[in-house]
Amino acid sequence: MAKELNENICKEKVFEHIYNKYAQDLQSFLFYKYGDKSNPSDLTQEAFIKLWDNCKNVSLSKAKSFLYKVVNNMALNIIKHEKVVLKYRQEHKNNYTNESPEFLLEENQFLEQYKRVLENLKEEQRVAFLLSKVEGKKHKEIAEILGVSQKVVEYRIYTAFNTLKEELEGFKIK
Known part of the structure; x- marks a missing residue:
């Protein structure tokens, strides 16, 4: 073998x-x-x-x-x-979504309208609103940053929110 x-x-x-x-x-x-x-x-x-x-x-x-x-x-x-x-x-991360073209179009239109309404807000309202909702800052922090009282900040955010609700259909914030 x-x-x-x-x-x-x-x-x-x-x-x-x-x-x-x-x-x-x-x-x-x-x-x-x-x-x-x-x-x-x-x-x-x-x-x-x-x-x-x-x-x-x-x-x-x-x-x-x-x-x-x-x-x-x-x-x-x-x-x-x-x-x-x-x-x-x-x-080549996902270049596609599961959303329909109609949804994407509506989303883009809503964002454009949202930007337009934000631009039309008074500067004090826009700044207070964006610091609160975009930056996530508390009312007390915003008051310190802007040099105003907390009640003034609450009022500015409230009026900005009401303007957005009136101008934008289906506008909600958590």
């Missing part, structure tokens, strides 16, 4: 001996080096398929290094592909 193993890898018994000798070690190598994501058993099988396809070009003494080189390269290719996919996803 030793003489037979020194022969061609393309012989079924020789190939079977190589498979039995290295398959588990290849899977362990892949698992330890790249984890379960690389799917070690599939890559091991693919490596043996490549060995079979190249059996006339690979000598028995080079079979082990051939297999390890092949599985390592396949695992690296998977990682490289995952990096490309990740980069693509980061560059």
Whole structure:
């Protein structure tokens, strides 16, 4: 049998001996080096398929290094592909929405109308309102920033809110 193993890898018994000798070690190598994501058993099988396809070009003494080189390269290719996919996803974030075109149009029209009404507010009302609703500041903080009493700030926000409610259909704030 030793003489037979020194022969061609393309012989079924020789190939079977190589498979039995290295398959588990290849899977362990892949698992330890790249984890379960690389799917070690599939890559091991693919490596043996490549060995079979190249059996006339690979000598028995080079079979082990051939297999390890092949599985390592396949695992690296998977990682490289995952990096490309990740980069693509980061560059091309969802350019689509689930909203209908009508909804998007209405939303844009509402925002334009909202901006127009905000521009038409008195400056004191607009500043107090935006500090409260956009910046999330408390009335006491706004009063300190603007140098007015808290009651004045509440009045300015209240009047701005009423103006927005009158001018914009469906305007609500939480």
